[in-house]
Amino acid sequence: MTLPLVDVSGLEFSRPTGFRLNVEHLFVSPHEVVGVVGPNGAGKSTLLQIVAGIERPDAGEILIRDLPLAGFTRLEIARIIGYLPQEVSSVYPYTVYELVMHGRYPHLAPWQRPGPRDRTAVENALTQTDMNRFADRRMDELSGGEFRRALLASVLAQEPELLFLDEPVSGLDIHHATGFIRLLTELAHRGVGVLFVTHNLNLASLFCDRLMLLSEGTIFASGPPNEVLTISHLGRAYGNATLTVSHPETGAPMVLPRRDQ
C-alpha cells in the first residue's frame, strides 16, 4: 500500500461556542477520492480547514507525506495542498486566465514575474478543467458551473498533490455537479489525492472510493460507500428521514428522502 499523502490521528479541536471536533483517524492516499458527509454543523468545514493548515488543532498529529504539517510554512503547504473554500467570490471580476495564474502565487518568489513554467502550469490547469476557451472571459460573465471549474483550475495551477474542496458542487445543477465530481475522479486517476466535503450523498456514493460520515464532531462511520451509507448510520446522522435504494448502474447506495415520518 502506498504511503498516505495526509495522515491525521487523535485530532482535537474546540471553539469557545462549545463546538468540539474529535477525529481518531483520517487519511487520503494518492489516486483516492474521499468524501466527507454529514449533517449541518457536524464540523465538516472545520475538519477540512484543520487538515489544510488554515486552523490549528488543539491536539493531534497531522502528517503530510510523513512529515508534521506544523513544520511546513504556509507557502510550502500551498505547493502540496490545493484548498478550495466554500462560496468563494470576488467583487473584482478578474479574467479566468488571471484567476488561474493567481494559483501560481506559492511558486513565485517576491517580485518574480510568471515565466514559461508558470504559463504551462496555467494552461494545463485550464485544459484539465476544459476551461481553455474561457481564458479571456471575465469571472462575472461565467455561469455558476463555469466559475467553479475556473476556481478549481486556479487551485490546480498550484500543482498540488492533495485537493481539499469544501462543498464544491453546492448550488450546481445535476449535470454540472456530476461533471465536476467526475472531473475530480479523473484528477485522482492521475495521482492526486482528493478530499471533499459535500451534502450531495448520492454523488459522493457514486464517485468516492471512501466516505466519512461526520456527526456532532466525530467520524462514526468510514469506509466504502456501501458500508457507510447504511440505514442505521443514516438514521443516527440524519434522524429517521431517509431510506436507501441501489443505483441501477453500479449498485451504490442512493439516499432518498422519506415522505412520511
Added chain:
Amino acid sequence: MNFRCLFLLVLLVAVSILALFVGPVDVTPLDLLRATPESRESGLAMEIVLRQRLPRILLAVVTGGALAVVGAAFQGLLGNPLATPYTLGLSGGGALGAVIAIWAPGVVGAWGAPPLSLAGALMAASIVYLLTTRQRGLRGEPLILAGVIVGFFCSAMVLLVRYLASPRQVVLMDRWMMGGLEQVGFGQIAMILPYVFAGLTVIISLHRELDQLAFGSALATGRGVNVPKLRRNIFVAGSLSTAAVVSVAGPIAFIGLMVPHVLRRLIGFSHGRLLCASFLLGGAFLVACDAVARTILAPSEIPVGVITAGFGGPFFLVLLLRRK
C-alpha cells in the same frame, strides 16, 4: 510595463510640463530660455515657474498619486470598491490636528498645520487599528465601522474647536478643509516624501497578495498568504501615506475613489498594473485639476478640492447608479 502604463507615464509628464506654463501670469517656455540674470522681467518668470509652480506640481503628483494608490489598496483590503483613503477616519483626524494648529498657533509655532495634522491623522489610524485588531484581525466591515466612528468623533471635535475659534481662524480652517496645494514649498514636500515613498513602496510590493485577498481570506490563506500580516501592512502603509499628504494638502476628495475605478475599466483588475497606473493617473489628474484651479477665476484661485469634488460628485453618482 505595458503600453497603457507607458501612455499614462507620458501623460503625467506632459501634463506636468504643460502645467508649468499655466497660471494667472503668462509665462512661456521662450521666456525661460531668454532669461538672463540681468533682466528683471525674465528673472520674475523664472521665479514663478521654479519657486511657485514647480513645487506645486511636484506636490500634486505625489498627493494625487498617493491618494489613488491608497484608494486602490484600501478597496482591495476592505473588499469594497467604494472605499477611499479617508474611509478609515484619516481625513477626520488630519482635520482635527489642522484646526487645533490654526486655533492655537502657539502650540506648533512656525511649522503651521502640517505636523499636528499628521499627528492627528496617525492618531485616528491608531485608534481604528486598536479598535479593530482585537476582533480576529483587521477585517473589512469592523474596519469600516471603526473608521466611520472615529471620523464622526473627529468631526464633532472639529466643530467644537471651530466654535471656540475667532472668525478669522474659522476662515483659515475652512480653507484647509477644502484642500489645496498653494502654500507649499520644497521643504514641505521633503517633509512628507519619506512617509509617502515608504508607504507606497510597501503597498506596491504587496500587489500579488492583494490579488489573492480579493477572493477572501480563506482562499488567500490556502494559497500561502499570511492574511493578518498582509492586512496590517496595507493598513499601516496606506495610513502613513494618506496622513502625510493630507497634512500638507488637506483632504482632497474623490481621487482615491475615481482613479482606481476608471483604471479597472481600462486595464483590468490585477493590482500590479492597477497600483502603478493609479499613481500615474492620480498624479496627472491632480496636476490638471490644480492648473484649472489656478486659472479659471484668475487672478483669484479656487481650492483644488472643489475642482476634484466637482468632477468626482457626478462621477460617484453615475458609479452608484450603474452598479448592479
